[in-house]
Amino acid sequence: MNNEYLYELIEKAKRNDKGSIGKLLTILESSPPEAFKLLDIVLRETKSKAHVIGFTGIPGSGKSTLISKLLSFYKKENCKIAVIAIDPTSPLSRGAFLGDRIRMQEHSLAPNVFIRSVSTRGLKGGLSFAGVAMIEVFDYLGYDKVFIETVGIGQAETDIMNSAHTIIVVTMPGIGDEIQALKAGVMEIGDIYVLNKSDKEESQKTFEYLNFVIESNELVGRLGWRPKLLKTSALMNYGIEDVMNAIEEHLQYIIEHRYFDSKAYLRRKLLVKLFIEKLLIDKLELEFERLNIEETPGLRNQLNVLREKIASSLKELELYI
Amino acid sequence: MEVIYTGVRQTPEQVVETAIQEDVDVIGVSILSGAHITLMKRLMENLRAKGVHDIPVFLGGTIPLPDISEIEGMGIDRVFLPGTSLQEIVKYVYDAALNKRKKKHE
Numbered sequence: 001m002n003n004e005y006l007y008e009l010i011e012k013a014k015r016n017d018k019g020s021i022g023k024l025l026t027i028l029e030s031s032p033p034e035a036f037k038l039l040d041i042v043l044r045e046t047k048s049k050a051h052v053i054g055f056t057g058i059p060g061s062g063k064s065t066l067i068s069k070l071l072s073f074y075k076k077e078n079c080k081i082a083v084i085a086i087d088p089t090s091p092l093s094r095g096a097f098l099g100d101r102i103r104m105q106e107h108s109l110a111p112n113v114f115i116r117s118v119s120t121r122g123l124k125g126g127l128s129f130a131g132v133a134m135i136e137v138f139d140y141l142g143y144d145k146v147f148i149e150t151v152g153i154g155q156a157e158t159d160i161m162n163s164a165h166t167i168i169v170v171t172m173p174g175i176g177d178e179i180q181a182l183k184a185g186v187m188e189i190g191d192i193y194v195l196n197k198s199d200k201e202e203s204q205k206t207f208e209y210l211n212f213v214i215e216s217n218e219l220v221g222r223l224g225w226r227p228k229l230l231k232t233s234a235l236m237n238y239g240i241e242d243v244m245n246a247i248e249e250h251l252q253y254i255i256e257h258r259y260f261d262s263k264a265y266l267r268r269k270l271l272v273k274l275f276i277e278k279l280l281i282d283k284l285e286l287e288f289e290r291l292n293i294e295e296t297p298g299l300r301n302q303l304n305v306l307r308e309k310i311a312s313s314l315k316e317l318e319l320y321i
Numbered sequence: 322m323e324v325i326y327t328g329v330r331q332t333p334e335q336v337v338e339t340a341i342q343e344d345v346d347v348i349g350v351s352i353l354s355g356a357h358i359t360l361m362k363r364l365m366e367n368l369r370a371k372g373v374h375d376i377p378v379f380l381g382g383t384i385p386l387p388d389i390s391e392i393e394g395m396g397i398d399r400v401f402l403p404g405t406s407l408q409e410i411v412k413y414v415y416d417a418a419l420n421k422r423k424k425k426h427e
């Protein structure tokens with residue numbers, strides 16, 4: 001890819017040409033040298049204004065449906081919104097079936113909404129780098145809100161979540177084990193807890209339990225913010241505006257406490273780490289596959305082969321710089 | 322392979338816009354309603370109007386044999402009739418995607 005083509009994509013993307021934005025995102029997913037060039041421009045010129053909101057919670061709790069309903073409300077506010085919907089890659093087939101979009105298709109033609117599905121990919125370094133880099137690109141392109149949906153397991157997802165200003169944990173009634181997980185701190189990351197599917201009968205009991213957990217301060221908020229618990233039914237379009245208000249309240253809170261920019265700095269710093277990590281891990285995985293144990297007897301020799309290969313990938317880094 | 326599923330009953334415009342935002346390698350459409358000629362025409366026109374010429378489109382469903390040449394004339398790459406093996410379709414998608422990527426790098 002020549003530089004002219006990249007610059008042209010960037011110029012068109014700035015005018016909200018969806019095809020060009022789509023292609024820029026693909027670069028982040030698939031081509032480190034071009035991703036480097038793109039991010040070099042983006043990070044030099046970005047204003048870091050986008051409010052990044054992470055949605056996490058077990059599959060089936062209604063994250064995608066909730067996001068779709070929120071999009072309807074935010075669209076009325078004349079907001080430009082990007083959705084990054086992350087689904088896991090199958091470790092066996094290395095393929096992925098990405099189904100988050102199904103719930104959001106009513107917005108597919110909205111000029112101010114951009115939805116991108118992303119799979120976690122086989123290589124460990126892949127996703128979190130592309131995911132975090134995508135946030136930067138949407139921010140640069142002037143999107144006001146970036147919604148990220150993940151299932152919230154694994155390091156890659158934790159990195160994505162740490163890149164969000166506001167984190168929403170979506171849960172649903174009657175999930176005994178999940179409440180155990182909540183207690184065990186797996187989900188101690190939420191700024192806003194949403195009990196979705198509150199149209200279901202058993203929801204009141206779960207609500208009271210969650211409320212108890214939060215009231216009794218077992219869930220410690222981030223940055224001194226007291227986590228909120230809200231009831232919704234994304235299906236019946238109930239309680240959605242409350243979620244939007246809570247998101248905006250949390251935004252005001254972090255702006256007033258001067259956390260907004262520091263979050264963006266942390267995200268940028270993380271991106272540097274993820275970029276190098278991606279280069280190293282991709283290389284390591286590739287060379288590991290190629291390593292022929294029979295022809296390279298002895299741990300010393302085997303490690304040495306890998307060491308040389310990884311060193312050569314760091315040499316490649318010099319090409320970028 | 323990564324499959325982005327849009328769910329059923331999408332308009333041609335929605336399919337095109339989704340393909341553009343997701344920057345896909347191949348578009349696959351399934352139509353069982355009998356409206357394949359009108360819908361695919363609209364889809365292909367919309368795709369070209371958006372300046373997309375490099376994404377192969379394939380169609381599957383209950384398509385009467387006499388309609389196939391008209392459909393292929395619209396620039397649709399391949400039509401699969403009921404009973405086609407999954408393997409055949411997967412192989413087609415694989416080759417079509419590789420081919421598209423190869424062209425992109427030329």
Ligand SMILES: Nc1nc2c(ncn2[C@@H]2O[C@H](COP(=O)(O)OP(=O)(O)O)[C@@H](O)[C@H]2O)c(=O)[nH]1
Nearest residue numbers: 059060061062063064065103196197233234235
């Ligand atoms: N009863 C009920 N079902 C819901 C609600 N929200 C979502 N669902 C359904 O739950 C299923 C999973 O929703 P989805 O948004 O895909 O969940 P995700 O996996 O967390 O993204 C779908 O069948 C939705 O229609 C709700 O508020 N009430």
Ligand SMILES: [Mg+2]
Nearest residue numbers: 063064099100
């Ligand atoms: Mg989902």
